[in-house]
Amino acid sequence: xxxxxxVGIGFMGRIHYLAAQKLRDARVAAVCSRDPAKLAGDWRxxxxxxxxxxxQVDLSGVKKYxxxxxxxxxPDIDLIDICTxxxxxxxxxxxxxxxxxxxxxxxAISLTTADADAMVAAAKAAGKLLMVAHVLPFxxxxxxxxxxxxxxxxxxxxxGNFKRIIAKPDWSADMADAAKTGGxxxxxxxxxxxxxxxxxxxxxxxxxxxIVENGAVTYLLTAYRYGPGGPVVxxxxxxxxxxxxxxxxxxxxxxxxxxxxxxxxxxxxxxITKDGSHRPDLPGDGDPLAAFTAxxxxxxxxxxxxxxxxxxxxxxxxxxxxLCHREIESVKTGATVRxx
Numbered sequence: 479x480x481x482x483x484x485v486g487i488g489f490m491g492r493i494h495y496l497a498a499q500k501l502r503d504a505r506v507a508a509v510c511s512r513d514p515a516k517l518a519g520d521w522r523x524x525x526x527x528x529x530x531x532x533x534q535v536d537l538s539g540v541k542k543y544x545x546x547x548x549x550x551x552x553p554d555i556d557l558i559d560i561c562t563x564x565x566x567x568x569x570x571x572x573x574x575x576x577x578x579x580x581x582x583x584x585x586a587i588s589l590t591t592a593d594a595d596a597m598v599a600a601a602k603a604a605g606k607l608l609m610v611a612h613v614l615p616f617x618x619x620x621x622x623x624x625x626x627x628x629x630x631x632x633x634x635x636x637x638g639n640f641k642r643i644i645a646k647p648d649w650s651a652d653m654a655d656a657a658k659t660g661g662x663x664x665x666x667x668x669x670x671x672x673x674x675x676x677x678x679x680x681x682x683x684x685x686x687x688x689i690v691e692n693g694a695v696t697y698l699l700t701a702y703r704y705g706p707g708g709p710v711v712x713x714x715x716x717x718x719x720x721x722x723x724x725x726x727x728x729x730x731x732x733x734x735x736x737x738x739x740x741x742x743x744x745x746x747x748x749x750i751t752k753d754g755s756h757r758p759d760l761p762g763d764g765d766p767l768a769a770f771t772a773x774x775x776x777x778x779x780x781x782x783x784x785x786x787x788x789x790x791x792x793x794x795x796x797x798x799x800x801l802c803h804r805e806i807e808s809v810k811t812g813a814t815v816r817x818x
Contacts, residue, residue, distance in 0.1 A: 480778040481507035483555040483579075485546065485570060486562035487516040489526030490584055494561055494611075496529065497770035504557075504778035508541035510549045517542040527644070527725060528766050546570065550577040557582060557781050559611075559774075564659045568593035571608065575600045580607040582777045586668045587795040589660055591803065594796040607786050609777050610795035612672045616769040616776070618760035619740045619747045620673060623731055626738065627677040632751075633734025635678055637710035640670050641741070642727040645719045646696075661694030663809070664802045667715040669727075671805075672798035674702060676789070678709050680797050683816050688809035689718065695806050703814070 482498060484491050484506055491509075498506045511517055516524075519535045543549040550558070550573060558574040560567055560583040568588040574581045581601070587610045588594045601608035614620050627635055644666065659665040681702035688698030697716025704711070728741030737750040746757050762768045776787040786792070801817065808815040 480504035480556050480781045481554055482557045482559050482774075482778070483508040483510060483541075483543075483549050483552070484559045484561060485510045485549065486560065486566075487511040487513065487521060487524060488561065488563075489524050489529075491561035492521055492524040492532060492535075493526070493529055493767065493770055494559055494584075494774065495535070497767050498774055500771045501775055501778055503782065504774070506540060506559075508543060508549055508552065508555055509537065510543040510546055512544060514544070517544060546573070550574055550579060556580060557777065559777075560584060564665065565589055565657065568597060571597050572600050575604045575606050575608065578604065578606065580609075580781050582609045582611055582774075582790070584611045585613075585672070585795065586610075586660060586664050586799050586802070587792065588799065589664070591796065591800055594792075594799055598792045598796060601792060607777075607780055607784075608792040609780060609786060609790035610792055611773055611777070611790065612669065612795060612798070613769050613773045614669045614673050615676060615789045616772040617766070618762055618769075619728075619742075622747060622758060622760065623729065623738050623740075624673070624677055626736070627731070627733070632736035635709045636732045636734060638678070638712075638729055638731040640674065640711075640713040640715075640727075640729045642666060642670055642713075642715040643719055643723070644717050644725045645721045645723050646717045656692075656694035660802065661696065662715070662717040663688070663695035663698055663806050664799070666717060667698065667713075667805070668798050668802050670713045670715050671801035672795065674711060674713065675794060675797050675801065678702070678704070678711055680801070681708070681711070681817055683814050684801065684804050684808050685814040686805040686808035687812075688805075689716070690810065695809050698805055698809050700805050700808070 519537045521532045524532045557580045683703040686700040697718035699714045702711040731738040740747040780787045804815045
């Protein structure tokens, strides 16, 4: 049984807690928050952009810690699940690794490449797992695409267009605060750079244009340049829409023997081949919590096996952060920026 300690009871901490209720051979054994009300189970302030309405949570049987050091000192906790604001990820993760704990940290891995490198190195030195909770590959539509590409079922990737657009969030002041989260070009867009890195690899260069508000890039359009023979890939991402526009993400991916197309709320996943098109049967009922359960299950299974799950790898998450930073640089300078 993998015993998990959830750190930070905001929106994402609540989502991780709820998703963990369906884990096999793993459970949330402790929560850590500086807010006495949250430790008492009052989670009404943890509203986000999906999931059930927050309310009172029964934490009987779960240890409660107001002090992070006390959680790290608990010998019964195997995995520290860090769900705080991004600027706290590096110090909390480094302390947990030093204490001999495995770590799952919410995306983005950190705010800076230096911190990300330090976290990856600390995990290696401690002989512990550093896993980064990039949930997108666990959504059925994206899991299907990743499997199709990585298996070569339809041949190599020729190109693709990705999309991730939200309204300016009225439920999270932190997302727009680049000092805390990196702003939408990191906090939101890193889902895309992680997935693109997973299925296409890291490009040589990026060329981006975008919107800058109060120093933060809130919307961008990027061309990823892989060089001769590489795929032709673009992505549009950001918090730019007015409030009436629901969240949307999706893709159109061009493979040698198929085109994969999907847009949430508008176009179910469709596979187009020379023989026609079909909609694959996907697991689940569309509840986004299921993707988080699958993500946490992969982390728990990694702890049990003593092996880092490739979808949660620290290096992949670090490379995704670098891509975001290079795109921000390209937006602000108007130049094509080399990634390496």
